[in-house]
Amino acid sequence: MRVLSWIFEVVVFFLIGAIIIGYMQSDKKDFESILNQTISNISNIVGNVTGTMPDIEVIQTGEVCAGIDEELVAQYANNSAMAVFGIFAPKNCLKVTAKDDDLQIKNIIVNKGNCNYAKYMIDTDKKLLYQDKYPKRVKNKKILLRTKNQELVPARAVISWSGVGKHPDEKYYMELDDESKAIYKPMKFFTKQMSFGQTNVATLGNCNILEIKLETEAGAVYRYDIKEEK
Structure with a gap:
Protein backbone atom coordinates (compact mmCIF):
# COMPACT_ATOMS: atom_id res chain seq x y z
CA MET A 1 0.00 0.00 0.00
CA ARG A 2 2.89 2.36 0.75
CA VAL A 3 4.24 1.90 -2.79
CA LEU A 4 0.83 2.56 -4.34
CA SER A 5 0.45 5.69 -2.23
CA TRP A 6 3.87 6.89 -3.38
CA ILE A 7 2.96 6.29 -7.03
CA PHE A 8 -0.28 8.27 -6.61
CA GLU A 9 1.56 11.20 -5.03
CA VAL A 10 4.13 11.28 -7.84
CA VAL A 11 1.42 11.16 -10.52
CA VAL A 12 -0.50 14.04 -8.91
CA PHE A 13 2.71 16.06 -8.51
CA PHE A 14 3.68 15.71 -12.16
CA LEU A 15 0.18 16.45 -13.45
CA ILE A 16 -0.15 19.59 -11.34
CA GLY A 17 3.30 20.70 -12.47
CA ALA A 18 2.41 20.15 -16.10
CA ILE A 19 -0.82 22.14 -15.80
CA ILE A 20 0.89 25.09 -14.09
CA ILE A 21 3.74 25.22 -16.59
CA GLY A 22 1.33 24.73 -19.48
CA TYR A 23 -0.80 27.72 -18.58
CA MET A 24 2.36 29.81 -18.40
CA GLN A 25 2.95 29.04 -22.06
CA SER A 26 1.15 31.11 -24.68
CA ASP A 27 1.50 28.42 -27.36
CA LYS A 28 -1.06 25.58 -27.14
CA LYS A 29 1.34 23.19 -28.91
CA ASP A 30 3.97 23.82 -26.23
CA PHE A 31 1.45 22.93 -23.54
CA GLU A 32 0.45 19.72 -25.32
CA SER A 33 4.11 18.78 -25.73
CA ILE A 34 4.84 19.35 -22.02
CA LEU A 35 1.76 17.36 -20.99
CA ASN A 36 2.68 14.44 -23.27
CA GLN A 37 6.24 14.41 -21.92
CA THR A 38 4.89 14.44 -18.36
CA ILE A 39 2.65 11.45 -19.11
CA SER A 40 5.66 9.66 -20.61
CA ASN A 41 7.73 10.36 -17.49
CA ILE A 42 4.93 9.03 -15.27
CA SER A 43 4.74 5.88 -17.41
CA ASN A 44 8.46 5.31 -16.88
CA ILE A 45 8.17 5.76 -13.11
CA VAL A 46 5.12 3.52 -12.75
CA GLY A 47 6.67 0.91 -15.01
CA ASN A 48 9.88 0.74 -13.04
CA VAL A 49 8.14 0.18 -9.69
CA THR A 50 5.77 -2.53 -10.88
CA GLY A 51 8.51 -5.00 -11.81
CA THR A 52 12.23 -5.59 -11.96
CA MET A 53 13.86 -3.97 -14.98
CA PRO A 54 14.87 -6.65 -17.53
Whole structure:
Protein backbone atom coordinates (compact mmCIF):
# COMPACT_ATOMS: atom_id res chain seq x y z
CA MET A 1 0.00 0.00 0.00
CA ARG A 2 2.89 2.36 0.75
CA VAL A 3 4.24 1.90 -2.79
CA LEU A 4 0.83 2.56 -4.34
CA SER A 5 0.45 5.69 -2.23
CA TRP A 6 3.87 6.89 -3.38
CA ILE A 7 2.96 6.29 -7.03
CA PHE A 8 -0.28 8.27 -6.61
CA GLU A 9 1.56 11.20 -5.03
CA VAL A 10 4.13 11.28 -7.84
CA VAL A 11 1.42 11.16 -10.52
CA VAL A 12 -0.50 14.04 -8.91
CA PHE A 13 2.71 16.06 -8.51
CA PHE A 14 3.68 15.71 -12.16
CA LEU A 15 0.18 16.45 -13.45
CA ILE A 16 -0.15 19.59 -11.34
CA GLY A 17 3.30 20.70 -12.47
CA ALA A 18 2.41 20.15 -16.10
CA ILE A 19 -0.82 22.14 -15.80
CA ILE A 20 0.89 25.09 -14.09
CA ILE A 21 3.74 25.22 -16.59
CA GLY A 22 1.33 24.73 -19.48
CA TYR A 23 -0.80 27.72 -18.58
CA MET A 24 2.36 29.81 -18.40
CA GLN A 25 2.95 29.04 -22.06
CA SER A 26 1.15 31.11 -24.68
CA ASP A 27 1.50 28.42 -27.36
CA LYS A 28 -1.06 25.58 -27.14
CA LYS A 29 1.34 23.19 -28.91
CA ASP A 30 3.97 23.82 -26.23
CA PHE A 31 1.45 22.93 -23.54
CA GLU A 32 0.45 19.72 -25.32
CA SER A 33 4.11 18.78 -25.73
CA ILE A 34 4.84 19.35 -22.02
CA LEU A 35 1.76 17.36 -20.99
CA ASN A 36 2.68 14.44 -23.27
CA GLN A 37 6.24 14.41 -21.92
CA THR A 38 4.89 14.44 -18.36
CA ILE A 39 2.65 11.45 -19.11
CA SER A 40 5.66 9.66 -20.61
CA ASN A 41 7.73 10.36 -17.49
CA ILE A 42 4.93 9.03 -15.27
CA SER A 43 4.74 5.88 -17.41
CA ASN A 44 8.46 5.31 -16.88
CA ILE A 45 8.17 5.76 -13.11
CA VAL A 46 5.12 3.52 -12.75
CA GLY A 47 6.67 0.91 -15.01
CA ASN A 48 9.88 0.74 -13.04
CA VAL A 49 8.14 0.18 -9.69
CA THR A 50 5.77 -2.53 -10.88
CA GLY A 51 8.51 -5.00 -11.81
CA THR A 52 12.23 -5.59 -11.96
CA MET A 53 13.86 -3.97 -14.98
CA PRO A 54 14.87 -6.65 -17.53
CA ASP A 55 18.46 -6.77 -18.75
CA ILE A 56 19.01 -5.99 -22.42
CA GLU A 57 21.90 -6.39 -24.85
CA VAL A 58 22.16 -4.94 -28.36
CA ILE A 59 24.30 -7.03 -30.70
CA GLN A 60 25.25 -5.68 -34.14
CA THR A 61 24.81 -8.12 -36.98
CA GLY A 62 24.38 -8.06 -40.73
CA GLU A 63 21.59 -10.61 -40.82
CA VAL A 64 18.46 -11.79 -39.06
CA CYS A 65 19.25 -12.74 -35.46
CA ALA A 66 19.60 -16.34 -34.33
CA GLY A 67 16.51 -17.51 -32.45
CA ILE A 68 14.04 -15.55 -34.61
CA ASP A 69 11.08 -17.16 -36.38
CA GLU A 70 12.35 -19.57 -39.03
CA GLU A 71 9.69 -18.27 -41.43
CA LEU A 72 11.08 -14.75 -41.17
CA VAL A 73 14.59 -16.03 -41.88
CA ALA A 74 13.19 -17.77 -44.97
CA GLN A 75 11.58 -14.51 -46.11
CA TYR A 76 14.97 -12.82 -46.16
CA ALA A 77 16.70 -15.80 -47.75
CA ASN A 78 14.17 -16.18 -50.57
CA ASN A 79 13.31 -12.56 -51.32
CA SER A 80 16.04 -10.03 -52.00
CA ALA A 81 13.45 -7.30 -52.56
CA MET A 82 12.03 -7.22 -49.04
CA ALA A 83 11.73 -3.45 -49.38
CA VAL A 84 8.56 -4.18 -51.35
CA PHE A 85 6.96 -5.16 -48.06
CA GLY A 86 8.37 -2.19 -46.17
CA ILE A 87 10.91 -4.32 -44.30
CA PHE A 88 13.99 -2.84 -42.70
CA ALA A 89 17.51 -4.08 -43.49
CA PRO A 90 18.43 -6.04 -40.34
CA LYS A 91 21.47 -4.88 -38.41
CA ASN A 92 20.83 -5.16 -34.69
CA CYS A 93 19.75 -8.01 -32.41
CA LEU A 94 17.97 -7.11 -29.17
CA LYS A 95 18.41 -9.71 -26.44
CA VAL A 96 16.15 -9.35 -23.39
CA THR A 97 16.69 -11.29 -20.15
CA ALA A 98 13.80 -11.44 -17.68
CA LYS A 99 14.40 -10.43 -14.06
CA ASP A 100 10.85 -11.38 -13.02
CA ASP A 101 8.49 -14.22 -13.82
CA ASP A 102 5.68 -13.83 -16.37
CA LEU A 103 7.44 -11.17 -18.46
CA GLN A 104 5.94 -10.66 -21.92
CA ILE A 105 6.94 -7.79 -24.21
CA LYS A 106 4.05 -5.94 -25.85
CA ASN A 107 5.87 -3.19 -27.72
CA ILE A 108 9.35 -1.91 -28.54
CA ILE A 109 10.16 1.72 -29.29
CA VAL A 110 13.66 2.36 -30.65
CA ASN A 111 15.05 5.88 -31.02
CA LYS A 112 11.60 7.36 -30.31
CA GLY A 113 10.07 5.31 -33.12
CA ASN A 114 12.67 6.10 -35.78
CA CYS A 115 14.02 2.54 -35.99
CA ASN A 116 11.72 -0.25 -37.20
CA TYR A 117 11.35 -3.96 -36.56
CA ALA A 118 9.15 -6.82 -37.80
CA LYS A 119 6.11 -7.30 -35.56
CA TYR A 120 3.66 -9.40 -37.61
CA MET A 121 3.95 -11.90 -40.44
CA ILE A 122 1.47 -13.95 -42.44
CA ASP A 123 0.34 -17.19 -40.83
CA THR A 124 0.56 -19.79 -43.63
CA ASP A 125 -2.33 -21.93 -42.39
CA LYS A 126 -4.67 -18.95 -41.97
CA LYS A 127 -3.59 -17.63 -45.36
CA LEU A 128 -4.69 -20.88 -47.03
CA LEU A 129 -8.05 -20.80 -45.25
CA TYR A 130 -8.55 -17.20 -46.37
CA GLN A 131 -7.72 -18.13 -49.96
CA ASP A 132 -10.20 -21.00 -49.91
CA LYS A 133 -12.93 -18.73 -48.55
CA TYR A 134 -12.22 -15.86 -50.98
CA PRO A 135 -10.75 -17.35 -54.20
CA LYS A 136 -11.60 -14.20 -56.16
CA ARG A 137 -9.24 -12.23 -53.91
CA VAL A 138 -6.21 -14.12 -55.21
CA LYS A 139 -4.61 -12.25 -58.11
CA ASN A 140 -1.35 -13.45 -59.69
CA LYS A 141 -0.65 -15.57 -56.60
CA LYS A 142 -1.06 -12.50 -54.38
CA ILE A 143 -3.83 -12.17 -51.80
CA LEU A 144 -6.04 -9.13 -51.56
CA LEU A 145 -7.17 -8.18 -48.07
CA ARG A 146 -10.16 -6.02 -47.17
CA THR A 147 -9.98 -2.80 -45.20
CA LYS A 148 -12.58 -1.41 -42.81
CA ASN A 149 -13.64 0.88 -45.69
CA GLN A 150 -14.37 -2.17 -47.88
CA GLU A 151 -11.34 -1.56 -50.11
CA LEU A 152 -9.12 -4.42 -51.31
CA VAL A 153 -5.37 -4.03 -50.80
CA PRO A 154 -2.46 -6.42 -51.48
CA ALA A 155 -1.29 -8.42 -48.46
CA ARG A 156 2.16 -7.65 -47.11
CA ALA A 157 4.31 -10.63 -46.15
CA VAL A 158 5.68 -8.92 -43.04
CA ILE A 159 4.43 -5.89 -41.10
CA SER A 160 7.10 -3.48 -39.92
CA TRP A 161 6.53 -1.47 -36.74
CA SER A 162 7.89 1.65 -35.08
CA GLY A 163 5.84 1.35 -31.89
CA VAL A 164 4.51 4.89 -32.17
CA GLY A 165 2.67 4.82 -35.51
CA LYS A 166 5.43 6.34 -37.68
CA HIS A 167 5.83 3.42 -40.10
CA PRO A 168 3.27 3.19 -42.97
CA ASP A 169 2.80 -0.53 -42.24
CA GLU A 170 1.21 0.38 -38.90
CA LYS A 171 -1.51 2.44 -40.58
CA TYR A 172 -1.95 -0.32 -43.19
CA TYR A 173 -2.41 -2.97 -40.49
CA MET A 174 -4.76 -0.91 -38.34
CA GLU A 175 -7.02 -0.16 -41.33
CA LEU A 176 -7.55 -3.85 -42.17
CA ASP A 177 -10.83 -5.42 -41.09
CA ASP A 178 -10.69 -8.05 -38.34
CA GLU A 179 -10.88 -11.00 -40.72
CA SER A 180 -7.94 -9.71 -42.75
CA LYS A 181 -5.90 -8.96 -39.64
CA ALA A 182 -6.47 -12.53 -38.51
CA ILE A 183 -4.19 -13.95 -41.21
CA TYR A 184 -1.25 -12.27 -39.47
CA LYS A 185 0.48 -13.58 -36.38
CA PRO A 186 2.79 -11.71 -34.00
CA MET A 187 6.49 -12.52 -34.08
CA LYS A 188 7.49 -15.00 -31.37
CA PHE A 189 9.22 -12.19 -29.46
CA PHE A 190 5.79 -10.72 -28.67
CA THR A 191 4.08 -13.98 -27.71
CA LYS A 192 6.74 -15.63 -25.54
CA GLN A 193 6.15 -15.39 -21.79
CA MET A 194 9.47 -15.44 -19.98
CA SER A 195 10.29 -16.64 -16.50
CA PHE A 196 13.17 -15.29 -14.43
CA GLY A 197 16.48 -15.73 -16.27
CA GLN A 198 14.95 -16.63 -19.63
CA THR A 199 15.94 -14.70 -22.74
CA ASN A 200 14.12 -13.50 -25.85
CA VAL A 201 15.57 -12.10 -29.09
CA ALA A 202 14.24 -9.61 -31.66
CA THR A 203 15.74 -8.31 -34.90
CA LEU A 204 15.82 -4.50 -35.11
CA GLY A 205 16.42 -2.25 -38.11
CA ASN A 206 19.50 -0.80 -39.73
CA CYS A 207 20.07 2.14 -37.42
CA ASN A 208 22.42 3.42 -34.73
CA ILE A 209 20.48 2.67 -31.56
CA LEU A 210 20.59 5.36 -28.89
CA GLU A 211 17.45 4.60 -26.87
CA ILE A 212 15.13 1.63 -26.37
CA LYS A 213 11.79 1.46 -24.58
CA LEU A 214 10.15 -1.83 -23.70
CA GLU A 215 6.43 -1.96 -22.90
CA THR A 216 5.15 -5.13 -21.22
CA GLU A 217 1.75 -6.80 -21.25
CA ALA A 218 1.53 -5.94 -17.54
CA GLY A 219 1.71 -2.22 -18.38
CA ALA A 220 5.28 -1.52 -17.25
CA VAL A 221 7.54 0.73 -19.35
CA TYR A 222 11.33 0.43 -19.21
CA ARG A 223 13.69 2.92 -20.84
CA TYR A 224 17.33 2.22 -21.74
CA ASP A 225 20.04 4.60 -22.97
CA ILE A 226 22.40 2.89 -25.40
CA LYS A 227 25.97 4.13 -25.80
CA GLU A 228 26.56 5.71 -29.19
CA GLU A 229 28.97 4.00 -31.57
CA LYS A 230 32.40 5.55 -31.87
